Amino acid sequence: MKKNKFLLLFALFLPSVLTAQVDTLQLNRTFAKKCWSDTKKLVTTPVRWDSRDWGTFGVVTASTAALMLVDEPVHDAFLSWNEQWGDGGEQFTSNFLEPWGAKYSLAVVGGLMGYGLLAGDLKSQSTALMAGESFVLASLLVRIPKMVLGRARPDSGEDVSPFRFDGPFEGTSMPSGHTTAVFAVASVIANQYADRPVVPILSYGIATAAGLSRLYDGRHWLSDVVAGAAMGIAVGNMVSGKQAKHKRLAVLPWATGKRVGVSLAYNL
Secondary structure (H helix, E strand, C coil): CCCCCECCEEEEECCCCCCCCCCCCCCCHHHHHHHHHHHHHHHHHHHHCCHHHHHHHHHHHHHHHHHHHHHHHHHHHHHHHHHHHHHHHHHHHHHHHHHHHCHHHHHHHHHHHHHHHHHCCHHHHHHHHHHHHHHHHHHHHCHHHHHHHCECCCCCCCCCCCCCECCCCCCCCCCCHHHHHHHHHHHHHHHHCCCCCHHHHHHHHHHHHHHHHHHHCCCCCHHHHHHHHHHHHHHHHHHHCCCCCCCEEEEEEEEECCEEEEEEEEEC
């Protein structure tokens, strides 16, 4: 176990250019058509990319690959913290943070819909429908790279390397499914309530904490979590109709004495 301490900083710059917020969706045929249209759009997206889109994809891919160089020391750091904090830390992450990648996010979707129906709030209803759609699409989409890449999880065996890719239908580490799902929901809610700064901050803050819990529990590498976050945000933005003028992902490594870390800036 390495003695050096590693500090990991995630900096998420919230969207700056948004389309109008949606408050007209209802659970009807029109929404079903939207889901079908979004699904086709998601499947055929690479075919419709222009040079800027491919450039963005290249930056995201290269940045994620660069993070693989620090996957092992970051994993060791989180493993060290896990051992120091003991059962209390594991219970907190497993009972409060990790479920945001599944049932807690769905509970939020249900809560938004329930409130929207009771209060007659069309914006809340629309947000719930889009967040639910985003969750489903992101959860299905993430299965493709998981199966194709076949990356080994850090807890799959002793001395497993972050560069171990066993091929299709073997490992399931990259990207992190929990992180993808929670960011897919968080991005929709953040886009819908961008006029209330606390909502995007809280949404992305919870999503980031859920992603970090996957590192703390030793279930994923850092690059898995970053890839999942990028994928979830992309799906959520597409579902909510967000349009941005610029997309950039910057990975900034740094070192101070014996401390090294990574600052991730995702400008949407």
